[in-house]
Amino acid sequence: GAVVSQHPSRVICKSGTSVKIECRSLDFQATTMFWYRQFPKQSLMLMATSNEGSKATYEQGVEKDKFLINHASLTLSTLTVTSAHPEDSSFYICSAREWGVGVAGANVLTFGAGSRLTVL
Amino acid sequence: GESVGLHLPTLSVQEGDNSIINCAYSNSASDYFIWYKQESGKGPQFIIDIRSNMDKRQGQRVTVLLNKTVKHLSLQIAATQPGDSAVYFCAENMKGAQKLVFGQGTRLTINP
Numbered sequence: 098g099a100v101v102s103q104h105p106s107r108v109i110c111k112s113g114t115s116v117k118i119e120c121r122s123l124d125f126q127a128t129t130m131f132w133y134r135q136f137p138k139q140s141l142m143l144m145a146t147s148n149e150g151s152k153a154t155y156e157q158g159v160e161k162d163k164f165l166i167n168h169a170s171l172t173l174s175t176l177t178v179t180s181a182h183p184e185d186s187s188f189y190i191c192s193a194r195e196w197g198v199g200v201a202g203a204n205v206l207t208f209g210a211g212s213r214l215t216v217l
Numbered sequence: 218g219e220s221v222g223l224h225l226p227t228l229s230v231q232e233g234d235n236s237i238i239n240c241a242y243s244n245s246a247s248d249y250f251i252w253y254k255q256e257s258g259k260g261p262q263f264i265i266d267i268r269s270n271m272d273k274r275q276g277q278r279v280t281v282l283l284n285k286t287v288k289h290l291s292l293q294i295a296a297t298q299p300g301d302s303a304v305y306f307c308a309e310n311m312k313g314a315q316k317l318v319f320g321q322g323t324r325l326t327i328n329p
Contacts, residue, residue, distance in 0.1 A: 208260035
């Protein structure tokens with residue numbers, strides 16, 4: 098099946114620095130990718146929808162200037178956490194739609210392994 | 218706002234027994250539902266899905282049931298194994314929308 102790769106899997110940074118997380122769709126093209134955030138023992142919360150060649154669509158309450166998303170190609174989306182602070186420490190997970198899985202025409206998302214960000 | 222929720226945050230079953238994980242949804246416009254499994258430190262993995270025009274769908278050791286009358290979704294896992302221990306999320310997709318909204322999650326523990 099399709100694979101979504103994230104890098105880095107873990108990152109530790111100092112407060113005030115910026116961190117970039119990459120999300121790649123391997124062996125398939127993804128015009129749309131999704132970025133989720135997950136705090137410990139909580140569910141996944143959608144942050145934004147990344148669209149290839151256009152601006153990302155952010156969910157309500159997500160600061161677009163803080164979480165910069167770039168989807169420059171059909172296989173790569175990046176999330177940059179700018180001027181990171183300890184409260185940004187979280188598990189960030191990207192996903193892309195994998196056609197042909199599930200019931201016909203289904204919107205099954207394949208997820209990456211996640212990137213754990215720790216801001217000191 | 219509308220959301221997907223779960224009745225039980227934790228569930229423990231004996232290895233070999235069957236387990237049932239429940240999910241309640243409130244958005245009547247949702248027409249597609251998915252169950253995901255998430256192991257510690259990993260991303261969610263697809264288990265099984267169902268459309269709103271279906272009541273039941275079966276996979277290998279798993280069955281998803283959908284009751285639209287009471288807006289209830291369940292995941293049945295037969296003959297549970299230690300590897301089934303994980304957090305299980307239901308997710309819903311509103312008709313015409315691209316994004317999935319995730320429920321709270323249930324931690325399933327399989328006891329030896």
